[in-house]
Amino acid sequence: MSCGCCLAFVRFETPGYLVLLALLPLLVVFSFRSLAGLGPVRRWIAIGMRCLVVACMVLALAGAQRTRKTDDLSVVFLVDRSRSIPRPQQLEAFKFLEDAQGAKREGKDRLGVIAFDGKAAVEQLPMGKLAIEQISEPIDADQTNLAAAMRMGLALFTDESTRRLVILSDGNENVGAALEEADQYGAAGVPIDVVPIRYRHGDEVIFERISAPPTAKTEETINLQMVLRSQADHPVGGKILLYHNDHLVDLDSGTPGAGYSVVLDPGPNRLAVPVPLRAAGAHRFKATFEPDEAADDTIPGNNEGRAFTVVSGQGRILILTPGGDDDDTEGNWESAKLLAEALDRERLVCDVEVVGENPLDQVRLLEYSAVILSNVSADKLTPEERQGLAVYVRDLGGGLIMIGGDESFGAGGWMDTPIEDVMPVSFDVKSKRQIPKGALVLVMHACEIPQGNYWGERVAIAAVKTLSSRDLIGVLSYKWQGADQKYWDVPLRQVGDKTQVIQRIKKMNMGDMPDLDAVMRPGVDALAQRTDVAARHMIVISDFDPAPPRADLIRKMKKYNITCSTIAIGWGGHPIDVRKAQRIAKQTGGRYYTTRDYSKLPQIFIKESRIVRRSLINENPFTPRLVSGLPTTVSQLVGEPIPQLGGYVVTTAKPLAQVPLVRQSKEEADPVLAHWQVGLGKTVAFTSGMWSRWGNEWAAWPKFGPFWAQVVRWCSRQPSAAAFDVTTSVQGGKGKIRIDALDKNAAAINFMNIEGMLVKPSYESEPLQLTQTGPGVYEGEFDARKAGSYVASFSYRLGSGRDAISGTLQTGLSVAFSPEYRELETNETLLSEIAERTGGRLLTAAEAGAVFDTATLAPAEARRPMWEFLVRWMLLLFLLDVAVRRIAINPIEMARKLRRFIGELAGRRQPAEASAAVLSTLKGTHAQVRDDLREQATEAGPAPDRSARYEPAVPDTKVTEQLSKALDGASELEKPVVARPTKKQTQTSEADFTSRLLQAKKRARERMKDEENQGKEEKGGKE
């Protein structure tokens, strides 16, 4: 665009093509010769047309644009809605928009609005009036990305008007670089006016940071360094509370309560608190400041600091077990305790915990060397926790042991989860042997909840994913075109590889269901027909507004053991018919759930679909068998009689897994114990369990404890070998990790290969590269703008063989609160700089009307591309060019015809007699002409010379006159042009010529024949 050149009102995008106009003279010359036969007028018209066609084409190629000066103005407002701006100031910013609207010129000015925090979003495209009533809720209020908003603003403008951007912000950006964007505006000639949103938090205490050494040794006492900054101009009294691994630490044993009283002077205040670290693993610290006077601290969000220290050594073991009211299996807690006690006897420290009681975040997991899931089903953990556990193993080197039971492995809904990926066994059974399968039918009713289709799709997919490939799945929903297909979205079919089923579920479009019976009935019929299934289950999700299933359908469900669980959901104040849902569940032996928290729905579906997954449980007692080639994990069992187990969950060992203990049957060997290394960590699968039900003999066996201790030790994260000095820090949204690597002689270890993984607060992990920046110094940095814990795990290696240095190292840092809470006053410097670089102005809230002032703005040049117009003309002119060359128009003839036509229209005066007279005259003329031609033929004498050139006959003036007379009106001067029979005559003469040639050839042939015959006769005479 910018490389265009312009005339007064036309601008060209690619003016280089205009060079092609130089071809026009050549075209004229060439056409002048080739069109010589057209006659002068037609020839020049045709040449003109051609030149215009080519000119149009060249102009279209050159990107001709019509330009027009305009003073129409588009103003885009960028409104800051990040957390740093107090609410009253945010409302004032919107009022500025309303005030500005008053100064707008009707029909000429337009205004657009972009609201931004960490992300920018268009609130209103540029239009004639302010259509929004308020700025919508923040998307990512913990950050301010002014640059992204400016980038989006520039994209919102059109070339049709003069442009101006207005920023309403405190200027405290913590992502992106607004000044770089301002330069773009400067280059584009778009001024940016800034309206600083002013505030200043006078009396404020910020917990600047709490720092703990990233790593420490067991039994070491570390110093926690705290820095608090007070903005007040007087001493501020308050209390500091310190939590160590969620337990409140009594910092001042001399006073009641756990808090430590402090008086903060204006400016930064430093405090050091010694904390002894007893156990290995991660030690988390959280410190908060509570002011004595609330007025001394206006923003409570910045009164917290977090840090953690990782102590190397054999960490504790976390045993998670189901329990509480939601636990369906008796004895889970007892089984877990039994295992914990056995491990305790083997000097392994265990924490037994009911799953779901405490969230599993990365730092908490670092406290433990290994995690044991004792008969825990997938729905007990959130998707994030499942992902976090997999990351803990693969990237942080942790150990994970899954112990079986009726809620574990495939039967526990773990299929297709990140946990299955890291386990040494696959939870699906793909072998051909006969294992009973289950059938599940989902009846989906979006029931008007917000994003109903999205949730419907999500929960159905969650259920499908946990099913085995051999199970059957069907999905039903009411839809407007569904009556013919009996409302099946997925007709009852084998799950298979799941992709096809999931694709069909994604196409599901649920309608408003009037009657549950109509939609449930096809599902019940299909389930009843399947005789090859061990479990038939139906899940209905609805607000239960639709009419209930009829009594005969319920009877049929009972008869065929079809259980039906109901999930009642609603939205806002929308009522749910709870009784109906409960009744259906009760009548069919299913369960009833209700929730208005839709995020819980997938877990309910996973839980419910386990009924059909029970087929994966084999409860026939068996004696596990040791397989030859034993790894160290089972060395305790060699030579020992192994007791019987009462059941196990069927799984398939993965190809690279070690499977030392199996259940051997005639068909195949199912894994009982399997393990492998995955990433930096290790995992173990023990497919039996539930000691009180399946493993009484095992629990009483003397080798029970030693065996499990051996397995747990093998699986646990290995303690760090080297004592490297690690420091971490956060600055400007960047986290930094520095490792000082010294060997036992205090010499720097250089050229070490360090590979690391960083786990972010969102449980996502990414590689983290450390670069050597000095002798034995390795540094790396990462983006740490989000509040939360960043955990890094490194594996390092140098050299090979006996001298090799290798090991793993865990460290990390915490960002306690959003950077938005650090900002205590407006950053006017940045805002002024933006205005200055773009030629904009610094406006106050009272100057809202000035934003539509066009006095200082140069008029914009509105451009309209002309190529469509040119191409249209090119086609038309091309056709005209062809027409001019092909159609001969005689102006005299045209004029005569026109006159005649007008004459006819004017009077229709020619009666029938006149027509008859004309006809008889024509006939007379025709006879006369024929007689004359006959006379000419007699007078013509001999035929012309054959070689003579053909000349058109001179028209006989007499005949012409007679014809003219017959046609009424044409005078001598206006004599009509009688079409010359040139072509016909030419054809005739050509035909004559050909026939003459043929005759000559014939004659020559005859002559040759005669001569030949003559020759033969002479020859015969001689003989």
Add this chain to the structure above:
Amino acid sequence: MNRRFSIRLVITLAASAAAGCRPGTTPGAAPPLLLFGRTGMGPLEFNYPRAAAINTDGRLYIVDKAGHIQALTQTGEFVLDWCMPEIDAGKPTGLGIAPDGTVYAADTHYARVMIFTPDGRPAGILGALGEGPGQFRLPTDVAIDREGFIYVSEYGGNDRISKFSPRREFLFSFGGRDAGEASLERPQALLIDPDNTLWVADSCNHRICHFDAHGHFLGAFGRAGHEIGELWFPYNLDLLSDGTLVVCEYGNNRVQRFDRTGRSLGTWGAAGRNPGQLAYPWALAVGDDDRILIVDSGNNRVQVIAGRAGRTWHTAKK
């Protein structure tokens, strides 16, 4: 027919003709006479309209799933609009108009009937949540007879029709789920004919019932199915001037015409998005010259067809 109507008619016919060339158009379906409305929240825009009624002046009232009630002319010109006072729990699914023009909206999820003046000012509330006399669970429709008696249908367990005096006092209720042949299962719409017979779209029983003014069951017709003569979730009904009934079938995406004995006189429409096709039709109303205004809910529009024209109706013979 005014000029605007003529222009719209031409446009509609042209659109129908164009649609007729595309695959998916119902064979034999007559194109609509007129088609108006589009998706949105403004005038003449709908967000899943679910109920319609025409008053004695010929004014059409439509309520949609945003709780937006619009008064329109039968040729699709906007007159006025208002909103339901509360919509958080749900929106109305039925409208009834008294002879004096008062608008009754069955405020389904609030278990009540909201009463408005013809220009949308609130004029009263009838009923409350419950199963007792005069209470509702999920009211679906309201009909008012010539003498001002009010009939309210409801479902969600009650599945009955309650009758109120012109002074809005509860008189009696009938129907219910265990009333033998008079049992109702989601009575979705009510209609009172000139003989004071109450016709009920008994939607989940896939039939049309009729009762006298005392709630005595007079008869029923229709059976579940998708063929001509069968019904699949009849959601609304109205009467043509010749006494025949037109029934809107939510489940079959069509309108079916019956004589009083329940003999089908043909259907109009099929599932689809083109003119002449319907998606989740919830309601219909018979307007001037027996033109039927069909609320094509899933397509956010109203389609108008000639109710008495023989060519409108697709029969098995065709």
